[in-house]
Amino acid sequence: xxxxxxxxxxxxxxxxxxxxxxxxxxxxxxxxxxxxxxxxxxxxxxxxxxxxxxxxxxxxxxxxxxxxxxxxxxxxxxxxxxxxxxxxxxxxxxxxxxxxxxxxxxxxxxxxxxxxxxxxxxxxxxxxxxxxxxxxxxxxxxxxxxxxxxxxxxxxxxxxxxxxxxxxxxxxxxxxxxxxxxxxxxxxxxxxxxxxxxxxxxxxxxxxxxxxxxxxxxxxxxxxxxxxxxxxxxxxxxxxxxxxxxxxxxxxxxxxxxxxxxxxxxxxxxxxxxxxxxxxxxxxxxxxxxxxxxxxxxxxxxxxxxxxxxxxxxxxxxxxxxxxxxxxxxxxxxxxxxxxxxxxxxxxxxxxxxxxxxxxxxxxxxxxxxxxxxx
Numbered sequence: 001x002x003x004x005x006x007x008x009x010x011x012x013x014x015x016x017x018x019x020x021x022x023x024x025x026x027x028x029x030x031x032x033x034x035x036x037x038x039x040x041x042x043x044x045x046x047x048x049x050x051x052x053x054x055x056x057x058x059x060x061x062x063x064x065x066x067x068x069x070x071x072x073x074x075x076x077x078x079x080x081x082x083x084x085x086x087x088x089x090x091x092x093x094x095x096x097x098x099x100x101x102x103x104x105x106x107x108x109x110x111x112x113x114x115x116x117x118x119x120x121x122x123x124x125x126x127x128x129x130x131x132x133x134x135x136x137x138x139x140x141x142x143x144x145x146x147x148x149x150x151x152x153x154x155x156x157x158x159x160x161x162x163x164x165x166x167x168x169x170x171x172x173x174x175x176x177x178x179x180x181x182x183x184x185x186x187x188x189x190x191x192x193x194x195x196x197x198x199x200x201x202x203x204x205x206x207x208x209x210x211x212x213x214x215x216x217x218x219x220x221x222x223x224x225x226x227x228x229x230x231x232x233x234x235x236x237x238x239x240x241x242x243x244x245x246x247x248x249x250x251x252x253x254x255x256x257x258x259x260x261x262x263x264x265x266x267x268x269x270x271x272x273x274x275x276x277x278x279x280x281x282x283x284x285x286x287x288x289x290x291x292x293x294x295x296x297x298x299x300x301x302x303x304x305x306x307x308x309x310x311x312x313x314x315x316x317x318x319x320x321x322x323x324x325x326x327x328x329x330x331x332x333x334x335x336x337x338x339x340x341x342x343x344x345x346x347x348x349x350x351x352x353x354x355x356x357x358x359x360x361x362x363x364x365x366x367x368x369x370x371x372x373x374x375x
Contacts, residue, residue, distance in 0.1 A: 002352055003030020008183070010034070011085060011092040012066070013073070013106055015042045017139070017165055018123050018195065019095030020062040021172030022179070027065035028345035028354055034085065034369050035066045036073070041362045052339045060340055060359045064333050068360035069369050073104045081370055083114045091119035091179050098124050098133045108190040119182040120190050123175045127194040137195055139167040146199045147217075151206070155219045170202060171195045222283075229275040230286050233312060238294040243286075244308040248272060253305045258289050334358035 008031040012023035020035075020042070027033040035042070048058035069085075072078035086092060094106045101107060101122050108120040122128050125137020143149045143161050153160030171193060178191040200207065206226070209215040217226060225231035231244040245251050248271055255263040263269040263285075268278045275282045290298060295311040302309045318324060333340040333356050345354055 006030035013094040017168040022175040063359040067365035070363035093121040095123040
């Protein structure tokens, strides 16, 4: 592997999503990521009903560019092999439960004797310690507990989760950042990343409004922004349009393009503050105008003016769209004939072209990793 992390060896004791996504990011940047699995393998190998040859599509999306080693970490032999690997690795990341992490000795205290410079990252629901540490934690639950669900969806509908695993992915990114920060520092130690903490921190300005102004942040119709108007989705003649207008200079451009010049100086419409104060009136007026043309026609008219505007696409449309193709975001894993495709790494480095190997078969690299040269 080439990339800025080439030469680093990372042990991943992870399953499903958060831990493996952390490992994926590191592997795509050139690190040697050794995935430790139980005899039955990561459950992600069986989650999806979609198989391409021997590879499960879910597992493949999170585990390319890695090596697989099966170890029974509860056995003396498995522990010896883990310590052998830890002695010549730079970091270990795990997203097991805190009790399992401690029982298996996957902490810095448990492994420092074999490598005092090892960085150990525990990615858990609520932290390694504390009264909530052992509570079950999944993406759904964290979204429910942090207020994300209560903030998502239409006010007349039940609370709604984000349409993808926002918590798991965000926590994986933060774990990778913490791991690399400790490696850059040049000292071993423990990194504690809690999914709850990560998600609450991402509510930044909303939490700030509640903490500092006592604001009760609630769901708004049509995915509206709490402060900016218009900044939401609108129905058009044939579908939905996202329109986001911030500065008043863009509001003026919008008014002139939709042939409503009187809105430029109307005290109900003219400024960001007035539009926020008169939200219902403003949105009703804009909505009536936008219903007369298709979403594509509005994009064609408004985007050249510098306005933030877009049609709402499905995932399938996005994957097959010109923007995705222009960025080279759909890649083949292994040889082109493998049939396995995935989304490329979002990180680009000048002068380096990432490679995308197939996800490992279970225990494929046991002998290579345990008998190989130090990282």
